[in-house]
Structures are given as C-alpha cells and as structure tokens.
Amino acid sequence: MTHTRTGNIDRESDPGFYMVVHYLLGNEAIAHGCLEAAVDVACGYPGTPSSEVIDTLRMDPDRACKVEWSVNEKVAFEEALAVSWCGLRALFTTKHVGLNVAADPLMTSAYTGTKGGFVILSADDPYAHSSQNEQDSRCYARFARIPCLDPSTLQEAHDMVRDAFALSEEFSLPVLFRPTTRICHSKSDVDMGDVVVSDRTASFEKDAGQYVVIPAHTRILHRKLNQKQPALQKRLVELGYNRYEIRGKTAVICGGVGASYVREVIGPDVSVATIGAYPIDEGWLREFISRHEKVMVIEELSPVIEEVARQVSGTIPVYGKMSGHVPYEGEMAPDRVAGYLNAAGFETSVTYQPAEKPAALPVRPPILCAGCAHRTAMYAMKKVFRDAIFPSDIGCYTLGIQLGTVDTTICMGASITIASGMSLAGETRDIVCTIGDSTFLHTGIQGLVNAVYNGANITVVILDNRITAMTGHQPNPTTGLTACGVATPAVPLDAICRASGATFVETVSPNDLTTFINVLKEAKARAGVKVIIARQPCVISEKRSKIVRGRYSVQQDACIGCKACIKFGCPAIELNGGLASITDLCSGCGVCVQICPVGAIGREVKE
Amino acid sequence: MSGWGHWQGGEGMSFDVMIVGIGGQGTILTSNILGKACVIEGIPVRGAETHGMAQRGGSVESQIRIGQEFGPLIAPGTADLLLSFDLMEAVRAAHWLKPEGQIYSSREFVVPTSVFMQDLPAPTEQMLLEMLGDRQITVIDSREIAEQAGNVLTQNIVMLGAASPMLPLQKESLQEAIRRTVPPKTIDLNLKAFDMGIEAGKL
Numbered sequence: 001m002t003h004t005r006t007g008n009i010d011r012e013s014d015p016g017f018y019m020v021v022h023y024l025l026g027n028e029a030i031a032h033g034c035l036e037a038a039v040d041v042a043c044g045y046p047g048t049p050s051s052e053v054i055d056t057l058r059m060d061p062d063r064a065c066k067v068e069w070s071v072n073e074k075v076a077f078e079e080a081l082a083v084s085w086c087g088l089r090a091l092f093t094t095k096h097v098g099l100n101v102a103a104d105p106l107m108t109s110a111y112t113g114t115k116g117g118f119v120i121l122s123a124d125d126p127y128a129h130s131s132q133n134e135q136d137s138r139c140y141a142r143f144a145r146i147p148c149l150d151p152s153t154l155q156e157a158h159d160m161v162r163d164a165f166a167l168s169e170e171f172s173l174p175v176l177f178r179p180t181t182r183i184c185h186s187k188s189d190v191d192m193g194d195v196v197v198s199d200r201t202a203s204f205e206k207d208a209g210q211y212v213v214i215p216a217h218t219r220i221l222h223r224k225l226n227q228k229q230p231a232l233q234k235r236l237v238e239l240g241y242n243r244y245e246i247r248g249k250t251a252v253i254c255g256g257v258g259a260s261y262v263r264e265v266i267g268p269d270v271s272v273a274t275i276g277a278y279p280i281d282e283g284w285l286r287e288f289i290s291r292h293e294k295v296m297v298i299e300e301l302s303p304v305i306e307e308v309a310r311q312v313s314g315t316i317p318v319y320g321k322m323s324g325h326v327p328y329e330g331e332m333a334p335d336r337v338a339g340y341l342n343a344a345g346f347e348t349s350v351t352y353q354p355a356e357k358p359a360a361l362p363v364r365p366p367i368l369c370a371g372c373a374h375r376t377a378m379y380a381m382k383k384v385f386r387d388a389i390f391p392s393d394i395g396c397y398t399l400g401i402q403l404g405t406v407d408t409t410i411c412m413g414a415s416i417t418i419a420s421g422m423s424l425a426g427e428t429r430d431i432v433c434t435i436g437d438s439t440f441l442h443t444g445i446q447g448l449v450n451a452v453y454n455g456a457n458i459t460v461v462i463l464d465n466r467i468t469a470m471t472g473h474q475p476n477p478t479t480g481l482t483a484c485g486v487a488t489p490a491v492p493l494d495a496i497c498r499a500s501g502a503t504f505v506e507t508v509s510p511n512d513l514t515t516f517i518n519v520l521k522e523a524k525a526r527a528g529v530k531v532i533i534a535r536q537p538c539v540i541s542e543k544r545s546k547i548v549r550g551r552y553s554v555q556q557d558a559c560i561g562c563k564a565c566i567k568f569g570c571p572a573i574e575l576n577g578g579l580a581s582i583t584d585l586c587s588g589c590g591v592c593v594q595i596c597p598v599g600a601i602g603r604e605v606k607e
Numbered sequence: 608m609s610g611w612g613h614w615q616g617g618e619g620m621s622f623d624v625m626i627v628g629i630g631g632q633g634t635i636l637t638s639n640i641l642g643k644a645c646v647i648e649g650i651p652v653r654g655a656e657t658h659g660m661a662q663r664g665g666s667v668e669s670q671i672r673i674g675q676e677f678g679p680l681i682a683p684g685t686a687d688l689l690l691s692f693d694l695m696e697a698v699r700a701a702h703w704l705k706p707e708g709q710i711y712s713s714r715e716f717v718v719p720t721s722v723f724m725q726d727l728p729a730p731t732e733q734m735l736l737e738m739l740g741d742r743q744i745t746v747i748d749s750r751e752i753a754e755q756a757g758n759v760l761t762q763n764i765v766m767l768g769a770a771s772p773m774l775p776l777q778k779e780s781l782q783e784a785i786r787r788t789v790p791p792k793t794i795d796l797n798l799k800a801f802d803m804g805i806e807a808g809k810l
Contacts, residue, residue, distance in 0.1 A: 023642035023652065048658060130658075186679035187638070187654035189646050257678065264677035335682035355684030355702040361695060361738075362727060364629065364719045366665035396663065402721070472658075566723050571664055575723045 021191050026154045026183045027052035029190045030121070033162035034065075038198040040088035040116070041066045043076040045442065046471035047095030048130035049184035050123035054093050055472060058483040064197045069474050069483040072412075072442040077102035077120070081109050081174075084118035085211065086202035089165045093121040096137050097411065101443070103140070106174070110144040111221035112210055113172040116200065117165025120146075124180045126300040126331035132394070132411060134329055136302035141176040141278055145225055147232055148176040148278040149241065152259035154188040156276065160241070162193070170235070171228055180300065182257045182331065233281035241277035244288050250346055251288070254298040255305050258332045262298050265338040267347030275305050286312035296320060296346050300332055319344040368399050370572035371587030373536035374463050376510035378405040379568060379591075381432055381461065384520040388430035391418040393444070395436035396470045397463050403569060405434070413443025419458040420451035420529075430524060432459040437493065438468040438476040445496060452501035452529045459523045459530045460502075464493060465538040473541060497531045504530040511536055513594040539587045549588030551604040554580045558600035565592045565601065614650045614674045614775040621653075621675035622775045623685060627668045627700040628692030629717055630657075633763035636788060637690070638669035640767060643784035644776045645673055655679040664720075666696055673775060690770050692763055693717060694746070695730065698738045710744040711770035711808065713762060745769065745808060752803050758793075761800035768804020 024032070031053045034042065042065060044054045058067040070076035073094045083090035094102060099122045106120070122137040141148030149164055151157035157179050164175040209217050236242055244251075248269035254262040255275035266272060273288050285308060289295050295313065297306040297320035306320040319325045325344045335352035342348060368375045374397040381390070382405055392398060392406040393415035400406045408418050419433035435444045440462050451458060468474040475481045480490035497505045504526055510516045516534070523530035554565075559579045566575055572585035573592060582592070582601070593601045614622065624641065626634045638654050645652035653675040657667040670681045683703050689710045691697035697712035704710065718729045736744070747769045749762040756765065764785065771781055782798060789797045 021646055023639065023646045023654075025656075052658075182655060182679055185656050185658045187642055187652075187656065188679070189642075189652055260678035261680070333680045333682060334678060335685075352682050353684055358699050358702050361699050361730070362719050362722045364664075364666040364696075364699075365721075366630065366663040367720055369663060399663065563726075569720060569724050571720045573720075573723070574718065 021189050023187060024154065024190045025052060025187055026157055026179060026185060028056050029154050029158040029188075029192070030161050030179065030184075031056035032192050032195075033158040033160075034091050034119075035195045036162045036193045037117070037165040038089060038196040039065050039091050039165065040198050040200060041068070041080065041083040042091040042093065043068045043070050043080045044091075044093030044121075045070055045073045045076055045098055046468050046474045047098050047123070048471055049125060049181045050093050050095045050121060051471045051474065052184070053091075053121060054483065055474065063484070067483050069468075069476065071477060073098035073101040074105065077105050080118060081105060081114070083202070084114040084116045086116065086204045088116040088200050088202055089198065090116060090118050091121060092119070094123070095131065096122055096124045096135050097132060098122070099137060099140055101412070106140065107144050108213055108218075109174050110146045110225055111213060111218055113221075114168055114174055115172070117168040118174045119161060119164045119168060120174050120176045121161070122176060122178055123184050124178055124301065126180055129181050132409065134301055136304065137176060137178045138278060138304045139302055141178070142304065145229065145279075146173050146176055147171065147236065148178055150178050150256045150276055150278070151183055152255070152257055152274065152276065154183060154186065154190050157183050158190055158192065160276070163239075167235075167239070171232055173228065173232075178256075180257050180331075229279060233279050236277040236279070237281050237284050239277070242273070242275050242280060242284065244273035245271060246291060247271045249293045251292040251295045252298055252341070252346065253285075253288075253295055253305055253309055256300055258298045258300050258337065261332050261334045261337040264334045265341070265348045265350050267349050270347055275299075278304065280305065280308045282308060282312050285309060289313050289316055292316065294319065296325070296341060296344050298326065298332070298337055298340065301328070303328070319346075365402070366399060367402065367569075367571055368396060369539050369587070370570050370585040371539040371589035372396070373465065373510045373534065373589070374400060375403065375569060376513060376589070376591050377461060377463055377516065377534040378403045378434070380510060380513060380517045380520055381405050381434075384517055384524055385430045385432050385459075388432045389422060389427065391415045391422070391431065391433040393433075393435040393439045395439055395463070397434055397436060400434065412439055413447060415439075416444055416447035416451055416458070416460055419460070420447065420454070420456035423451075423456040423458050424454070430459070431457070432461065434461045434463055437462060437464040437466060437478040440493065441477055441491065445500065448497065448500045448502065448529070448531070456529055457527055459520075459532065462493060462497075462531065462533045464533050464535040465541070466535075467538050467541050469538045469540065473538070473544075493533050497533070502529050502531045504528070505533070506531070507533040507535050509536045510534045511589050511591060513591055539589070543587070549590075551582065551584070551586040551588055552590065552593060552601050553582050553604040555600050555602060556581075558598060560598055560600070562597060564595050564597055568592060568595055612775045613777070614648070616674040621672040622687050623675075623681045624671045624673065624688045624690060624774070625668060625681065625686045625700055625703045626671065626690045627666070627696045628763075629696065630664050630667050632692040633760075634667050634669045634692065637763045637767050638671050640781065640784045640788050641671045641673065641774070641776070643787055644780040647780045647783055648776060650674050651676045653677070653679040666699060668700060688770060688773050690766055692749070692766060694732060694735050697744070698735050701739055701742055704742065707743070709770070709773055710739070710742055711766060711773075712744060712746055713749040713766060714746050715750055747804070747807050749804075752807050753800055756800035756803050757796045761797055764789075764797045764800040765804035765807065768801040769808030771801075771805060772808065
C-alpha cells in the first residue's frame, strides 16, 4: 500500500485516507509536495498566508523531517542555508515581508550557492488581506538572480515545490517558490504522490572559496552566478513551466494565480502564454510575441513579465500595467480580468455585469476575543496615559486600533524603535508602545537595548500571551514547547529586559486591573525606559488546554445602564433595552466586574 | 432544481456557492464537507477561504465552486447559492448571487460590538429581510433545530442540510463527506442535524 499522508489533517478518522486525490488547502498540498521530495529540514517564522506549510509538517505524526519555528526569518533562512550546505534538502518558509528580514543572507546565498536542494517559500499577499504591504517576491528573485517558481493552481503548486529541490541541486542555487494568498488559502482536489523518506546524512565539506565571501572570493562567485543565467532560462522552458498555445492573432501572457482567471474567461481565438518560472527566456518570449498583432500581460502586483515583454516586443503593442489597462495594486478575479481584457480590445468568452452594492450595514471587522488580555491592557493604558502616543507592532493587538491605542504600525519589531525615535525627536508627550512576546523576540530586543543605552524616555508594554496567536497559535520561545511539541525551558522575558539595561521591569497580569493600572501609573511617574510585561495566556490557548472559568452575568435590577462595560468593547457584552447583558461568548476573565461602578456583574448563577 | 442532482457542467462551468458567517461559526468546516463530497463524486472543485486575523469575530466567507477547473474566486453577481449562518451576513453577501440565486440563512444574527460601543441603532430581523428585496430566501431556525438534534454547535450542518437539495451533489456523498470531516464521536449527531436541516428546508 502506498502511504499518502497529509500532515495534520484528521486522516486517521478518514476512510478516504489512502485515496490519491484529496481536497486540500494550498499550504497542505505544498507541505505534501515537500514530503514527496524527501525534505530533510524545514525552518520558518509564521506569517499569513504561509504558516500552514510548517504547521502541516510539524503536526504530522509520521514526520521524518526536522521542523523548526525559528525566532525570525533571518535566523530561519540562515539555518536552512546551512542545512543545504551540509548536503540536505532544506525548506525555508516566510510571508513576503519576512523575506525583507532575511534579505541579507538571501542576496549572498545566490553567490555562495547551495548543495542540497534549498527552497525559499515566500508567500505573497495581493490585496494585503493580512499584511502591511503588497510587495512582490518575484522582484527579490530577479534582484538576487535566482530562479523563481510562480504557481497558477494548487496542483501546480504541489508539483512545482516537489520538483524545486531537484532544480536547486541542478543549478546549485536557492529556488524561490512564490505562492500567493489565493494559492495558499484556496482549496482544490489535488492529485498526490507518495511520501519519500530521506536517506541523506549531513556532511559539510569545507571550501573557503565558496563559503567565505571575502572580496577576492565574492567577485569570482558573482561572475559564476551571472554565467548560470542563460542555461537556467532555457531549462525553465524545457521543464514546461513557461509554455504557450497559439490560437489567433492576439495573445495574453499571464502568470501566477492570474493565469487561472485568464483561462476561465479568455476567448477561444486568443493565444495564451503562461509564465510559471523566472528568469524568462527572452528569445522564447520574443518568438511568441512576434507571431501576434498585439499582446496583453495579466499578472498581479509588479510588472515583472510585462517589463520583459516590452523589451522583446519590437513594434508589437503591449497592453498591461504600464499602458494603464491593469492596476499595479490589489488582487485579480475572473470579472476583473475580463474587464481589463475587454477594455484593451481582447476577446473574452464571458462578460460580467456589475453587481449592485450591498445595503448599508454596520461593519463587522475582526475584533479581539472576549476575555483577551490585550484589550484589558490597552483599556488600562488609555485610562492612565490619556494623551500619550501609542506606537504598536504586528500581532492580534494591532486590532487595538479600535481602542485608540495603536497610533503606528510599520513592520515587525518597530514599536520600540518608533517610540525611542519619537523620544529622540524631542516629542514631549508620554510615549507608550506595545509589542507581543513573539514579536519582541523576533526583532524587538535590539530596539530595547538601543533605547536603554541611548537614554530614551518611553514605556514599553510587552503583551505576553505566551504564543504566536494571530497566525494560528504557533509556539515560540516563551511557550516552553518547540514546534514539534518537545518541552524546553521558556525564555524569561524579564531577564532579557533587565539584561538589556532596563531597571524598571514589572510583570503583571492585566486581568488584575487595579494592580496593572497602578504599575502603569508608577511607570508614568518615572523617567527612562520602563518595561511592563503584561502576562496572561491567550484565551484561545486556555480553551484548548481545557481551562474553564465560570461565566459572568449582569444582575438586571442592579444595572444602571451607564455603559461603562459596553465602552470596554468586549464582544460578550451586549446592550438590550438600555441595560447590559453578557452572552455565552464570555470566557470568565472577570475584568468587567472590576469596571462596573455599581457591582452589578457577578458570577453566573445556574438556574 | 429539486432533489439532489448530478453535476453536468462543461469546461469553465461550475455551481458556485458562497458560505458566509462570523469567524468561529464553522464556514470552513462546511466548505470542507462540500469539497470532500466533490472528491467522492470525482468532480473538480475549487474553494477560497478567509484565514488569519480576519477570523477573529469578523465577517468571513468561503467560496466553493463545484465542477470548476480554473480559479477559486466567484465573480460578484454570479453565485448560484448563498448559505449564511447569520442573517446580517446574508444581507452583506447577497450581491454575490445572480438574480435567480437562492439564499438559505439562519434566522439569528449577532449585532457587531461596535454598534453598542458607538450607540448606533441595531437593525431588526424585519429590517434585514426588507434589505434583501425580492431575493429568494429560506430562513431556518437553525439554533432551535441544532438544539433539538443534540448540540447547538451543529447549526452549520443544519443549514447545509436545508440547502442541500439545491446542490448538484448526491445526498449520500454529502453524508459520507460529513462522516469524513466531523470528529468521530459526533458523526451520528451531525448526520441527525443534517437530516433535520433537510426537513426544515422543505417547509
């Protein structure tokens, strides 16, 4: 029997477990593709939409590979690179912006090259569903001069990542694999192969000319990298990643998930070229374009294909972003692609009517959970520091923008540095920044060391819920468990803060609202860098650990309708007929009891 | 269409379903059942979901395209069926349907916390139904039915059952997909909720 496994999916209970076709999430299909390639080690840092690849691998009970959630992307990248240098197959996963953090080793790893297959999975997020920008990872591949694979379907994503390790070994280069949100977080029937267990053993062969990039070596390595390019372009066409079908005098060139929308709407007499890999063979593309009277390029985000198309198109007109027919930002969809094609005079098989907009309804944005201690910490901050500036960071607590305690967010770790920068600028108001435990360990520590050493005047609130919650509850060094569930001593945040030079370091649970407010007041009264570690486990982690606290209820005849608890913003508290009531969303944190001025909230009494 | 049909579409054709609700109500589980039923019948299927922070109590949607071989996204104004676990979310998503598309919605709706915080008026069931105009909607008392089936958490399966006669999938495939998707101890409970949903959808 062939054993087709699918990571953390509930297959034991699934009679169809050993069927070859499964209905899978894109990231599950990608993880399985890596297992079919006998990946030896996977490292990464969680980030939407990439996280479920490593989550699938780490939860697999039959896992033969090693899996690590690292503290940040630079760390994960360098470890994966070292694994490759030891002759093993390595996977590094990140979201697009995490590749910025790993960009330093990325750029030079193209020079040193690789030994075991090394795949860099950088998941892009067109439309920024869950991201701070819409950067295009294909530009990094072009910048570093490494191959990039850009799947248009889940099946292709699965097959491409499986084969990417061998491609990496063939050219001794890292391969950048770039799925987008609509690949990672879409689902499809996927045809899968067998899991292969690696028989490789790690062995590093010393070679200073390759692995020590002193100037004398790196100049030679750079020339070698450039010499690899023509053969690489040809190979990507041979492998079928870049392909075309001639059907008429007009043509569309498309790539990524946009290609699947093109296939859905394109007219029968329009030629289609699909770009699944970069660098594009310019001679091949020139030949395709030359057989048409006009071409249009359909791709999400940067005009990577379009720029090459324009270089080789001669006098044949090219429509796309640079002609103003396709936006540079946002994601595509079948109706949008049909609209772009029609506007430029290209035939489609379907046209869409604009749909009437939904009626005016109250918005329902994501919100911090009932009982989340981030809300309580931010409520207290707002009480104590009324006119302060609140730099914040990236995590669930960014939702604190609804509470008025998130004034800046730019990238991971930039809360403490933006705060100390404002202090350096001479801003005279109080500056109180928030950062999560995982984000603090990611890139927050350096900012704290710098702020203390250089005499900043700020308050740092570390929202320590012991987990990387927003991306799906991945463990981090404050959790006390590795990615694969092995117990390990948790990193003491207070010791790190003291070692960074901070002298005011207090650890307190926001659920004890009175004490928490008193600590904030104490911090406000002092100069220098004050650190408050707001420690309370994530309510979702607590639920999963079967921690149950009794619910609270409002005694209706005692409620005076002052709305103090309503203004707290807990989703478990509603207003009915002018009086507060508590729904079954209540997780029993008890904070509203401390907020109610008339003692109307108490433990729920079972009837 | 009446009764459970077979999918008979051509290339690029699909029966498109929007499943909407609030993060935590089981939209992803429900879409998984539809996807697995397609695999059981050997029909190509594409789906798209909301993951990550957007799930924290916000509006969520799953798109399922039964018989689709190309992309996962449905164009607004073209969906065949809207399955909603919250009446307010049904109104929010109604424009995804083609004019003759069907809505199956839970009667309940949760008023967003921001409405209370900002002292805005909360809409009533009557107001929400009026906003749907002449759309074809079947409203299901999913909470009561799920409680009768044995667990309030089966509301999504009740709703799936109610809408299932509209789907180009066999009833047996959906039941098998439920068995393969829900926790083993809850299979009988969920199958009961599914059957009770079918009955409720007929009324």
